[in-house]
Every structure is written in structure tokens, then in C-alpha cells.
Amino acid sequence: MNICILGAGALGCAIGATLSEAGHETWLLNRSAAHVEAMNRQGLEVHDERGQRQVAVKASTRATEIGEVDLVVVLVKSFHTAEAIASAKALIGPQTLVLSLQNGLGHEDILADAVGRERVLAGKTYVGGVLLGPGRIRAGVTGKHTYIGELDGQLSERVQAIAEVFNGAGLATTVSANIMGTMWDKLLVNVATGALTGITRLTYGQLYSEPLLKSTSLAAVAEAIAVARAAGIELSLNDPESAWNLAAEGLPAAFKTSMLQSLEKGSVTEIDFINGSVVRWGQRHGVATPVNATLHACMKGIERAMADHQQEEA
Structure with missing residues (x-):
């Protein structure tokens, strides 16, 4: 699956690194040039229960460099949602889905206004991440659960497919009929x-x-x-x-x-x-x-x- 993490801070990088290591084409989109340059130069330095390693990732500050993807995972701070999705229109193709894993409530409505409610999925994740410096994170993925679902509660094939991708990569993910x-x-x-x-x-x-x-x-x-x-x-x-x-x-x-x-x-x-x-x-x-x-x-x-x-x- 071709995926872009919109807002690849500590948490976004933890999820993005896991998906990248599983072989999915995963872009990390972040406004920080220093963070992006460090990742592109030497990979993403990940510290977790497995120790320390460098993970080869694709990172950019511009959505236009990435182009259309299958899935946009939104992890910007909630108050940046409108600005972030407006600047990321280049990611959105005819079949692109937008999955919010942000804190709080209300961002799903902002995303729906921007790209259409039929594209938007919602979820919550307990995966953890701490930014140690440009291109360096501490990640907590093992044993941390993620829940995703359709806004109307349907157990659709498309949300099941995303869950399969996440689970296959090591992100313990459950589809919820009550997201x-x-x-x-x-x-x-x-x-x-x-x-x-x-x-x-x-x-x-x-x-x-x-x-x-x-x-x-x-x-x-x-x-x-x-x-x-x-x-x-x-x-x-x-x-x-x-x-x-x-x-x-x-x-x-x-x-x-x-x-x-x-x-x-x-x-x-x-x-x-x-x-x-x-x-x-x-x-x-x-x-x-x-x-x-x-x-x-x-x-x-x-x-x-x-x-x-x-x-x-x-």
C-alpha cells in the first residue's frame, strides 16, 4: 500500500517506520526541513524495545513531491488540521482514503469538509513516540493497540484492508463498528x-x-x-x-x-x-x-x- 503520514512527528515516525520496514511505500511528510533532511540523509534513527537502528524512509516537506497515495494517515496536532489538509491536496487521488488518528474530537469534521466525508476514516492509537532530535525518535509500538473504523460504523472492506496492512506490519489494529x-x-x-x-x-x-x-x-x-x-x-x-x-x-x-x-x-x-x-x-x-x-x-x-x-x- 502507498501511504503518507501527514504530520510525521514522533508518533507519525513511529508508525511510518513500522510500515516502511514491512515493505510499504511510506512517505513521512513534515514541515521541519531539519527533521526531513536528517531522515533522508541517514535514515530514521529508532530507539525501541529492540534497541537502536536506522530505518530507511522517504521524507519530504512538500506534498507535491509525493503525489497521490492510497492512504493518508493524519497525525498533525488537531489545531493544524485545516491548514495541513489544505496544503496536502496533491496527495488526494480518486481512490485516496484519509485516516485520522488524532487526539480529541472535531478534526474528522474538518477533514470531511476538505476532502468529502465519504473518504474519511477515524481511529485512535496508543502507539507512543518521543522526538529525540531531528531524524531521531523513541518509539513504543509492541503491545500498543490501534482502533480504526468507518464514521457510520460499517465494517467495510476498505477499512478491513487497512487493518490487515497495519497488523501485517506489527501495528496491532482492530476494526471497530463503534469508532x-x-x-x-x-x-x-x-x-x-x-x-x-x-x-x-x-x-x-x-x-x-x-x-x-x-x-x-x-x-x-x-x-x-x-x-x-x-x-x-x-x-x-x-x-x-x-x-x-x-x-x-x-x-x-x-x-x-x-x-x-x-x-x-x-x-x-x-x-x-x-x-x-x-x-x-x-x-x-x-x-x-x-x-x-x-x-x-x-x-x-x-x-x-x-x-x-x-x-x-x-
Whole structure:
């Protein structure tokens, strides 16, 4: 299969390297010239449970260099979705499918507006990746599951074919007849800790030792569960305590959420697609979400202060 990873950062490179090693023509598309040049010059340096190795990959900063592909796997930050897909139109041919494995909710609608809803597939992945430097990643693929599916829940041949490709490459992939439920399950885990750690700047060890913060987390997750039920979403996680516990499962006390990591790097966060999505869906279905609205507003205030500070220093 001819595949392009749109947004080949740490996670995109982890998935792309796995597919490349399995013999699929896989392009890694990233805006960073230094990252792309390093990969094209010496291969992608991968550190994982197998040790360290160089993986020969194809990388580019321009979609026009790649041309039409069978599958576009979207892994850009959610707030870059519209810009990224608009600049990647050269990848889209008559039969091209677009699979989002991004965090949060709402990006699938942005992609549908750009390329047509009939092309869009959605999913969630628990594969991990950390960028160590240009052309260098730490990857966690073994034992990490990915779930993909049609937006309408059909068990189509095309989504089954993608799952076969992923599984054959070593990416443990399951086709879901309830991908929206799967996405909401993952959203509940993000709602449990993301905004709270961004606002407080606490690691997981610190967060999980503060009873007041746990109470706030459970209230936010309870709102999200109520919204999902009102929307007719079938959840696997139906108890706020389960989402709170699952968020920290297997992670060290020093762990920092992606929300906190983004702020520490001076970047905006995916808050609009996480707690912000809960608020929007709540408004749509008549469910009050005051805790999520407050967390969302506080994070937007932090982003504003950060942006103003960066502008003053420029």
C-alpha cells in the first residue's frame, strides 16, 4: 500500500517506520526541513524495545513531491488540521482514503469538509513516540493497540484492508463498528487529566496526590459521559473513576501530559478539541458542562498570556 503520514512527528515516525520496514511505500511528510533532511540523509534513527537502528524512509516537506497515495494517515496536532489538509491536496487521488488518528474530537469534521466525508476514516492509537532530535525518535509500538473504523460504523472492506496492512506490519489494529464510541472513550481519558495538568503544571505524581483535583477531574468526566449519552454514543467507560484510573495506568510519577508538554514548549494546546469538544457537543444536545467550560476558558487564558509574552519578547 502507498501511504503518507501527514504530520510525521514522533508518533507519525513511529508508525511510518513500522510500515516502511514491512515493505510499504511510506512517505513521512513534515514541515521541519531539519527533521526531513536528517531522515533522508541517514535514515530514521529508532530507539525501541529492540534497541537502536536506522530505518530507511522517504521524507519530504512538500506534498507535491509525493503525489497521490492510497492512504493518508493524519497525525498533525488537531489545531493544524485545516491548514495541513489544505496544503496536502496533491496527495488526494480518486481512490485516496484519509485516516485520522488524532487526539480529541472535531478534526474528522474538518477533514470531511476538505476532502468529502465519504473518504474519511477515524481511529485512535496508543502507539507512543518521543522526538529525540531531528531524524531521531523513541518509539513504543509492541503491545500498543490501534482502533480504526468507518464514521457510520460499517465494517467495510476498505477499512478491513487497512487493518490487515497495519497488523501485517506489527501495528496491532482492530476494526471497530463503534469508532465514535472508541474516540469518546479516549476523549474521557484526556478530559480526566489534560487541562488540569496544563493549568497547574503538575506531573502525574503530583496530580494524583491532590484530592481536590481528583474531584474536579471526576466532575469533568461525568459531564462528558452525560454529553456522550445524550448524543447516543455507546461508551466502554461509563464511570468517571475508571477514566481517572486509566489515564495513569502504567505511567511514571514524572509523566507529563501532552497538554503540559505543549505549554512548556511555548505551543498552543489541543484544548479546543478535548474539553472544548465536550462543551460544543453539550450545547448541541442540551447538556450543561460548567466544569469543562471553566477548564477550557482557563487554558485559553493561559495560551493568551503565553502568546502575549512571546510577542513582547519578539
